Amino acid sequence: xxxxxxxxxxxxxxxxxxxxxxxxxxxxxxxxxxxxxxxxxxxxxxxxxxxxxxxxxxxxxxxxxxxxxxxxxxxxxxxxxxxxxxxxxxxxxxxxxxxxxxxxxxxxxxxxxxxxxxxxxxxxxxxxxxxxxxxxxxxxxxxxxxxxxxxxxxxxxxxxxxxxxxxxxxxxxxxxxxxxxxxxxxxxxxxxxxxxxxxxxxxxxxxxxxxxxxxxxxxxxxxxxxxxxxxxxxxxxxxxxxxxxxxxxxxxxxxxxxxxxxxxxxxxxxxxxxxxxxxxxxxxxxxxxxxxxxxxxxxxxxxxxxxxxxxxxxxxxxxxxxxxxxxxxxxxxxxxxxxxxxxxxxxxxxxxxxxxxxxxxxxxxxxxxxxxxxxxxxxxxxxxxxxxxxxxxxxxxx
Ligand SMILES: Nc1ncnc2c1ncn2[C@@H]1O[C@H](COP(=O)(O)OP(=O)(O)O)[C@@H](O)[C@H]1O
Ligand SMILES: [Mg+2]
Numbered sequence: 001x002x003x004x005x006x007x008x009x010x011x012x013x014x015x016x017x018x019x020x021x022x023x024x025x026x027x028x029x030x031x032x033x034x035x036x037x038x039x040x041x042x043x044x045x046x047x048x049x050x051x052x053x054x055x056x057x058x059x060x061x062x063x064x065x066x067x068x069x070x071x072x073x074x075x076x077x078x079x080x081x082x083x084x085x086x087x088x089x090x091x092x093x094x095x096x097x098x099x100x101x102x103x104x105x106x107x108x109x110x111x112x113x114x115x116x117x118x119x120x121x122x123x124x125x126x127x128x129x130x131x132x133x134x135x136x137x138x139x140x141x142x143x144x145x146x147x148x149x150x151x152x153x154x155x156x157x158x159x160x161x162x163x164x165x166x167x168x169x170x171x172x173x174x175x176x177x178x179x180x181x182x183x184x185x186x187x188x189x190x191x192x193x194x195x196x197x198x199x200x201x202x203x204x205x206x207x208x209x210x211x212x213x214x215x216x217x218x219x220x221x222x223x224x225x226x227x228x229x230x231x232x233x234x235x236x237x238x239x240x241x242x243x244x245x246x247x248x249x250x251x252x253x254x255x256x257x258x259x260x261x262x263x264x265x266x267x268x269x270x271x272x273x274x275x276x277x278x279x280x281x282x283x284x285x286x287x288x289x290x291x292x293x294x295x296x297x298x299x300x301x302x303x304x305x306x307x308x309x310x311x312x313x314x315x316x317x318x319x320x321x322x323x324x325x326x327x328x329x330x331x332x333x334x335x336x337x338x339x340x341x342x343x344x345x346x347x348x349x350x351x352x353x354x355x356x357x358x359x360x361x362x363x364x365x366x367x368x369x370x371x372x373x374x375x376x377x378x379x380x381x382x383x384x385x386x387x388x389x390x391x392x393x394x395x396x397x398x
Contacts, residue, residue: 036108039115039126040070040084047124049073056131058104076103080127087114087125098132107132152211159208166204170197199337206341209265210330214352216259218377223288223308224249226260230267238272241280245271249288253308257376258353266349269342270312270369276335277316277367284314291372305374307355313368319361327359353377 030037036053040046046066054061057077065073074081079099087093095111110129114122173193180186227247234240267286274284293306319327326332328347333340350357354377361367 036129036131037126038070038080038084038129039124041124042088042122044069044071046070046073048126053129056106056108056129058101058106077101083110083112084125084127087112088122107136155207155211159204159211162204163201163208166197166201170194170201173197203339206339206345210341210345210348214262214348216262216352216377218257218259220255221258221260221263222255223253223310226258226263227267227286227288227310229260229264230271233264233268234271234275237268238275239280240275243275243278243281244283245285246283247286247288250290252290253288254290254375256308256373258373262349262352263373266346266371267310267312269346270371273342274312274314274316274367278314279316282315284312287311287313290375293375305376307372307374310371310373311368312371313366315366318363318365318367319359320363324359324361328357 030048031050033050034052036056037048037050038046038053039048046068049061049065051061057074057080059074059076062073070084071081074084079101083094083099093112093114096109097111098107098109100107108129109132110127113126113128115124115126117123173190177187177190177194180190224247227249231245231247271284278284288308288310291307291309323332323334328343329340330344331340332343347357350371350373353373355371355373357372358370359367360370
């Protein structure tokens, strides 16, 4: 017969049974509880307080606290004092109630019980409680996410409404420009209007791109095609000047399953940023390599799928450590005319592909963006659902 794993609790022994559980056991029980525990006697002397109770109430333990009157020990927490005082005045004791400590701002969830002797006479009172601050933070984050989703819908609606008038402004300014072909002043001003309208339109397009939920249209994609397309998109936005550009794709890199249009946008944004940073000179290189996946996943659920790593490296001015922390945040820009949405969109697209992105840079040492994309996005495997943070760890400095 196969051996059965025994439970972790020792089996009962007939020859070593203690007459009763001794006091140390109860002391350990109270100090090991992951809940704050506090008990007072009928006379109001502090009988029990554990470390979690001190911590949750924002108090520091002092020798001799036990045995003192509870109002002296809990002087900083008048809310807790009045709750304990009420234990002997009412039969309706609060269970799962909440309070906010004024002196720490923390939220506490508690239940109050009377300690009765065998005859039902009140001996004392005890308070069990838990710090709810973390729970509140989670709820707050949840609410924030909801608000952001609504905000996103609003932004999309506004952006959409703004697009049409902008297009009209551009067209009408163009008509006027033709009419005032011979008047230099008017032509210059109309040129400015057209330029500004184009820029406003570009911002609206980026905002829309950022807030719009991504719907992938995956297909088999040849990386070289995507990168070539990205280069021409980037060149359409930012003049390349004398910047050298090369693409090196390792022969073992397979076609990947991805949304070709989005990948082109993604790399176009990265290339455009490099071109903008480099001011018409220097070198941008893209290298793609295959990373083999785990053949046999160790835990069955978190297999590392085969992926392609694409490194985009420039020898431009680089990024300071402070800025590096923020480059992926929406609206962070160091450019007078920037939207700060390029990299936020890039990250969104990478995440949609179950990929990762990482930036490494230092002032004067150029910048490298590393994008890792699964050969087949993990969400195509039912077993491999991992929705955790997709951005690679902290940004490193070189
Ligand atoms: N290759 C790069 N070299 C130097 N700085 C960069 C590079 N790529 C991005 N950045 C920095 O990241 C910021 C955010 O980029 P992005 O989100 O594309 O917005 P934008 O291009 O509108 O400023 C840029 O303003 C710039 O400071
Ligand atoms: Mg940009």
